[in-house]
Amino acid sequence: MNIRHLQYFVVLADELHFRRSAERLGITQAPLSLGIQTLEEDLGARLFHRTRREVTLTEAGLALLDDARAILARIEQARESVWEAVSGDVGRLRLGFTNACSLSPFFPKLIHAYRTRRPKVAITLVELSSARQLEAIEQRELDVGLLRAPLSGSPASVVLSPLYTEPLLLAVQSRHRLAKARNVCIADLRDEPFIAYPRKAGVAVHEQTLSLCAKRGFEPKILQEAQQASTLVGLIATGLGMALVPASLRAIAVPGVTFRTLADDDTTTTLYVAHRYGDVNARVTQFVELALSFR
Template sequence: MNLRHLEYFAVLAEELHFRRSAERLGITQAPLSLAIQSLETELGARLFHRTRRTVSLTEAGLSLFDDVRGVLARLEMAKENVWQTVSGQVGRLRVGFTNASSLSPFFPRLIHAYRTSRPGVQIVLRELSSLQQIEALDTRELDVGLLRLPPEMPAPAQDLVLAPLLEEPLLLAVHAGHRLAKKRTVCIADLRGEPFIAYPRQAGVALFSQTLALCEKRGFTPDIVQEAQQASTLIGLTATGLGVALVPASLRAISVPGVVFRELSDSDTTATLYIAHRRGDANSRAVQFAELAQTVQ
């Protein structure tokens, strides 16, 4: 059944006048008449009573009109749903974030701002390491990620659009009774020979690679005596005096008795948070989220 013929039928059923219907449709009366005749032939039923002066619906026409109005209404709703999906108004957005980034005041402001501007979009938040996010973006298990870049970029990262969002200094987390706790600032070279608490290498946390690179640049390899999967565990273990840890400044929000944070005087001890999404991705929600992230302070 020709959809255009149904649209012509619906307009004529409302106007009950061929000239007005044709003007409303932006066509002449001839194609309108041909469309109605074709529809009647296909259905095997007369849809309109026609006289020289009047046009009215037959019983079959009345029955069809009820159905056609529903079909056209559902079609318009389908068009609207597609437009909302394409424009990023509805759908699902899978956002990856690191454990440390969730502790930054930036993170809740960004999520709240997006949920306010796109209430029809379902946000699915996944806590993953930076390397895990890069892999998940490559396999399309994530739409957008909030991550830090490791010194050695994995191959999938080459296919990502990356924009810096937030640069924060690294701090030294140390037991309050440690000799370095007495100093206002510390340099990486001061950490030679110190036991370290760090994320596991296999966890894919960019900070592990950065810690390793910073120490090796000063001519030593950090002595990692204890590993911790979570930022809160890392700070908690520092309170035991087992070792020191390099952490983003946002982890200062984790207040644990016995732990103090000291600034680093080295110029290369900063950590940058990036927003990442696939290059050329047709998912407008990911692009809109990334654009919003760059405006949130």
């Protein structure tokens, strides 16, 4: 049974006139008549009574009509589903993000804009460190990531595109002498206690802190570790230590914590959007393009 012949049948059943049906289909009457004859032969039944004056449906034609309409409707629905999937309008997008990234005004603005443009896409947000995101993208557990590039580099299979750069700030207890110092440099932190993310957590800022201190000839004295940004800032308020943090963490307003700009010219951190190299998923392409448009 040919789909085109079913279309011919439904149009002719609506019009009950060969000339009008052919005009509606954009064909001549000859292929329309041939198509109907072929369909009747396939089904082994006459579908229309034909006379010089009129065309009417037979009982077999009446029996076929509802099914034919339903078949064509399902085919059209299938076409639309495929088109939506290819166009990126439906499906799922698994997006990784860092804890600090979620505190930036950029993050809710981007997510809201994407959901507004693609309301039928189910977006799954997964909070992971930068290193864990790179692993998850490479292993196809995530589609896209919002992360900070590790100093050790990223896998060749992952594409990183910069979104924005922000300063690293010194988060320190407000009563500490450095909270009110005229200028603060990383070198001034040589003998100070630090609070940091665990090294194994894969947080890029931790790696960067070690590198910045190493360039000044010392290793930071890490007295306390914290898994979450809010915990880290809260512990700084106790006076246990200080930390280098992205400027977006200023959104965590904890009494007793001061964020100081550093005088060093290499204390910045960049957020990237990451995805697998060669990924042709339309949802990924659209999200990356949207993220880059916000730069």
